[in-house]
Amino acid sequence: MHNKSVAELSKELESGKISSVELTQQFLDRLKSEDGKYNSFITISEEQALAEAKAADAMRAAGKATAWTGVPFAHKDIFCTNGVRTTCGSKMLENFVPPYDATVTANFKAAGAVCLGKTNMDEFAMGSSNESSFFGAVTNPWGDKRVPGGSSGGSAAAVAARLVPAATGTDTGGSIRQPAALCGITGLKPTYGRVSRYGMIAFASSLDQGGPMTRTAEDAALMMNVMAGFDPKDSTCIDREVPDYTATLNEPLKGLKIGLPKEYFSEQLSPAMEEQVRNAVREYEKLGATVKEVSLPNAKLAIAAYYVIAPAEASANLSRFDGARYGYRCDNPKDLMDMYTRTRAEGFGNEVKRRILVGSYALSAGYFDAYYLKAQKVRRLIQQDFINAFKEVDVMMSPVSPSPAFVQGEKTTDPVTMYLEDVFTIAINLAGIPAISVPAGFVDGLPVGLQIIGDYFSEARLLNAAHQFQQVTDWHQREPQ
Amino acid sequence: MSISREDIEKVAVLARIKVDDEQVSALEKDLGNILDLVDQLSAADTEAVEPMAHPLDAVQRLRADEVTETNQREAFQAIAPATEDGLYLVPKVIE
Numbered sequence: 001m002h003n004k005s006v007a008e009l010s011k012e013l014e015s016g017k018i019s020s021v022e023l024t025q026q027f028l029d030r031l032k033s034e035d036g037k038y039n040s041f042i043t044i045s046e047e048q049a050l051a052e053a054k055a056a057d058a059m060r061a062a063g064k065a066t067a068w069t070g071v072p073f074a075h076k077d078i079f080c081t082n083g084v085r086t087t088c089g090s091k092m093l094e095n096f097v098p099p100y101d102a103t104v105t106a107n108f109k110a111a112g113a114v115c116l117g118k119t120n121m122d123e124f125a126m127g128s129s130n131e132s133s134f135f136g137a138v139t140n141p142w143g144d145k146r147v148p149g150g151s152s153g154g155s156a157a158a159v160a161a162r163l164v165p166a167a168t169g170t171d172t173g174g175s176i177r178q179p180a181a182l183c184g185i186t187g188l189k190p191t192y193g194r195v196s197r198y199g200m201i202a203f204a205s206s207l208d209q210g211g212p213m214t215r216t217a218e219d220a221a222l223m224m225n226v227m228a229g230f231d232p233k234d235s236t237c238i239d240r241e242v243p244d245y246t247a248t249l250n251e252p253l254k255g256l257k258i259g260l261p262k263e264y265f266s267e268q269l270s271p272a273m274e275e276q277v278r279n280a281v282r283e284y285e286k287l288g289a290t291v292k293e294v295s296l297p298n299a300k301l302a303i304a305a306y307y308v309i310a311p312a313e314a315s316a317n318l319s320r321f322d323g324a325r326y327g328y329r330c331d332n333p334k335d336l337m338d339m340y341t342r343t344r345a346e347g348f349g350n351e352v353k354r355r356i357l358v359g360s361y362a363l364s365a366g367y368f369d370a371y372y373l374k375a376q377k378v379r380r381l382i383q384q385d386f387i388n389a390f391k392e393v394d395v396m397m398s399p400v401s402p403s404p405a406f407v408q409g410e411k412t413t414d415p416v417t418m419y420l421e422d423v424f425t426i427a428i429n430l431a432g433i434p435a436i437s438v439p440a441g442f443v444d445g446l447p448v449g450l451q452i453i454g455d456y457f458s459e460a461r462l463l464n465a466a467h468q469f470q471q472v473t474d475w476h477q478r479e480p481q
Numbered sequence: 482m483s484i485s486r487e488d489i490e491k492v493a494v495l496a497r498i499k500v501d502d503e504q505v506s507a508l509e510k511d512l513g514n515i516l517d518l519v520d521q522l523s524a525a526d527t528e529a530v531e532p533m534a535h536p537l538d539a540v541q542r543l544r545a546d547e548v549t550e551t552n553q554r555e556a557f558q559a560i561a562p563a564t565e566d567g568l569y570l571v572p573k574v575i576e
Contacts, residue, residue: 308519336574
């Protein structure tokens with residue numbers, strides 16, 4: 001059962017061959033025996049999962065089943081789950097049990113899905129290797145001592161290792177797509193505002209977006225059907241109709257116009273990676289697509305703009321962790337200032353502290369115009385590049401990461417080395433457009449991802465393009481040994 | 482661009498994060514590297530470009546001024562580090 005997709009498990013449950021309680025117990029048993037190798041979960045919520053499974057079986061018996069009813073999955077530990085510990089990978093929230101559900105959490109509950117637990121992640125979603133988690137690094141199922149990518153590294157590793165068929169992720173600069181690529185699974189970052197951020201612990205509010213992490217594009221479409229939609233509780237959510245993302249998966253790709261941004265096939269990309277990506281593009285040509293080169297002249301400024309905007313927003317968002325109302329508090333504070341400064345020094349890890357400090361610096365008196373305002377202007381230039389390119393093509397294709405999964409510890413000495421890992425993903429967040437990472441080959445036995453970038457609200461088209469590719473390739477079905 | 486020890490100490494106070502001398506040295510190097518990276522922005526011509534705050538240029542939505550939530554003080558205070566008589570306890574603020 002653990003090799004089946006969400007769509008397949010849904011059919012098994014529908015046929016009555018297995019109950020959700022039986023299926024959930026099987027997945028829980030496997031999760032508990034296997035995850036010692038990966039450390040992909042922070043919390044396994046066995047009791048709640050079995051209760052949800054029982055409720056799902058009752059829902060089905062009452063004739064109210066959806067595609068998700070009784071299907072096990074996991075949440076990245078950034079989505080608040082009422083009554084189940086939500087840590088965001090931080091000591092600051094080590095014992096935080098939210099008294100409410102994120103909207104995404106509530107949507108899966110309403111659909112009858114069964115959450116097995118909370119997956120590991122870089123602390124506060126800040127990282128590209130899952131090494132900044134307070135709960136320890138995650139191991140990529142494709143290689144001993146290899147990182148799974150980050151920040152949604154636990155979700156990616158758990159799906160790749162067949163511990164769950166699907167998991168939620170969040171993507172602020174590449175945190176769904178890069179781990180999906182490094183673990184050989186499918187991951188979609190939707191348009192900014194498509195999925196509610198309510199109850200999703202905030203990192204950089206103008207960039208954060210939740211999305212699906214699955215083995216197949218079809219399953220990602222099933223997840224989007226539950227995740228997407230307007231939410232009055234998220235002030236930046238977009239009120240716009242949600243299509244059935246599974247309805248257009250089988251549309252033919254004949255005539256699809258693909259653009260290859262020349263800046264994303266640069267010297268940062270290893271020749272072996274480039275070969276895999278270009279082979280994938282050739283598969284699309286066989287499916288009837290046409291290919292041309294496009295240019296994103298300001299893409300080279302994306303990392304610089306991001307490392308002003310994201311830390312600035314993070315420094316504001318993370319000011320809520322003050323030791324007063326919830327989360328960690330230092331021992332024996334001697335006065336209020338001592339409580340704030342020691343709580344935050346002891347509760348946050350190094351990368352989070354660095355980003356808060358950079359952000360506070362960029363927003364401080366005398367620097368605001370030179371850093372924050374300048375970065376927001378460059379952000380518009382980057383967005384304009386994408387808008388111009390989409391006048392010529394339907395989608396763009398590129399690598400997801402410059403290299404396959406690297407070795408743990410390889411990029412932790414200098415933060416900037418780690419930041420460059422997101423060179424092909426970060427501009428997409430700044431523009432706010434959607435992009436999907438699809439398994440597209442291997443280099444040295446490690447998975448390579450193809451990034452398909454779309455215009456605003458083109459998630460259905462991206463899922464269609466990914467699904468059609470998965471009908472003629474089997475990269476997404478390869479299983480780590 | 483480099484950042485001085487004094488700048489780091491000042492910004493650490495603004496961010497309410499205690500840093501010791503040893504950490505300041507490490508931060509001097511790390512933050513200096515990050516600011517070098519960020520300095521690429523100064524080369525961009527942004528004359529007459531509007532700053533971008535929301536990708537779809539959406540503006541803040543307003544809602545009716547109605548009570549929509551119930552009081553959940555007990556649930557919220559159950560997860561607080563220290564409370565008493567329905568109040569959050571913090572170190573003495575006024576001497």
